[in-house]
Amino acid sequence: MPTAQIADRAVLLVTGPDAEPLLQNVITPDLSALNEGEARPGTLLTPQGKILFDFLISRTGDGFRLDCRSDVAPDFLKRLMLYRLRAKAEISLEEQSPVHVSWQTDSPASWDKSTSVADHRFPETVVRHYGEDVKADAPEEEWHRLRVAHGVAESGSDYTLGDAFPHDILYDQNGGVGLRKGCFVGQEVVSRMQHRGTARRRLVIVHGDAPLPASRTDLTANGRALGALGTVCGNDGLAILRIDKAASARQAGTPILAGDIPVTLTVPAYAFTLDGGGEAETA
Structure with a gap:
């Protein structure tokens, strides 16, 4: 243990x-x-x-x-x-x-x-x-490896406070937001994103063919930025990406790169369908 x-x-x-x-x-x-x-x-x-x-x-x-x-x-x-x-x-x-x-x-x-x-x-x-x-x-590095393996984001390492919505880090799907509990600060925006299905930035697990570059390095497809790396542990890391753009790149067979390292993207088992453009399977 x-x-x-x-x-x-x-x-x-x-x-x-x-x-x-x-x-x-x-x-x-x-x-x-x-x-x-x-x-x-x-x-x-x-x-x-x-x-x-x-x-x-x-x-x-x-x-x-x-x-x-x-x-x-x-x-x-x-x-x-x-x-x-x-x-x-x-x-x-x-x-x-x-x-x-x-x-x-x-x-x-x-x-x-x-x-x-x-x-x-x-x-x-x-x-x-x-x-x-x-x-x-x-x-402590082993703790961060565990977070990466399960797609668990934390501010500072993976996103900046004041710059992300709960949907971006999957809190609509892991119990971080009570979507049916009623009012809380910011509830109207969160509810609107949920019901309209407008979440396009999502957290993903990134696996590189070689050790990944430093945190904050852009992930790109055809030279266009999809997002940036957060926590990095060797060949694996986390990133918040434009999932609609990542899905289009995957469907077209366009390599997704972290710096110049080819990467594959996965999501936690409970979360959205990656090639569905970021729409959640469950609320």
Whole structure:
């Protein structure tokens, strides 16, 4: 069971009797579907539907734990405070809260669900641990390889906050957006994209015939940019691409290149049909 410490993470706590209704009306995931002992992806959007903050959310005590990037955590805290108004909820930033992740484990009954939760983004058992009592025995690079293999994007590495919609990173298909839960910030834009099927940028897994070039390198077909690489781990990486253009290139037999490296594209098993131009198979 490899375990890695994830650098540059922070934890916000939202507690109190109004913690759930406060968050349910603001963030994208449906908290009524969030079970004890699991973490689901989520975002706080701009009114225009762009991702302002991304995080993993899990239940803890009488509230919620929001696991986010440490560099944006203070701004995330301030933004949530703006929405609190008269709600009976306390919002705080935990000091010195290390985050570890374990995988290749099949014994969830042994976890302490108050400090360890299953990461809902993965089809296999991946567990995030909060607190000081976990020891790392694997490099963080192995965690990023796991993310790449399963098409799990994170801001900073794979996209810029303020520049992507939830559909771009498959949050409409992996539980990161509660499409039927009702209002949240940016909901009108997300709902319109869903019902009109207008999502054209999508996250894909990229495999190169040789080690891929650096992150931010363009992926091209016939010299035209389709998108750019995000996380890169050897021959494999992630990218957010114009899927309609990628599908046209594939159907025409036009090579898709990362720099000058030929690549193939795949998607997570649960997600959209690649050669369908980016339309989701399921909502």
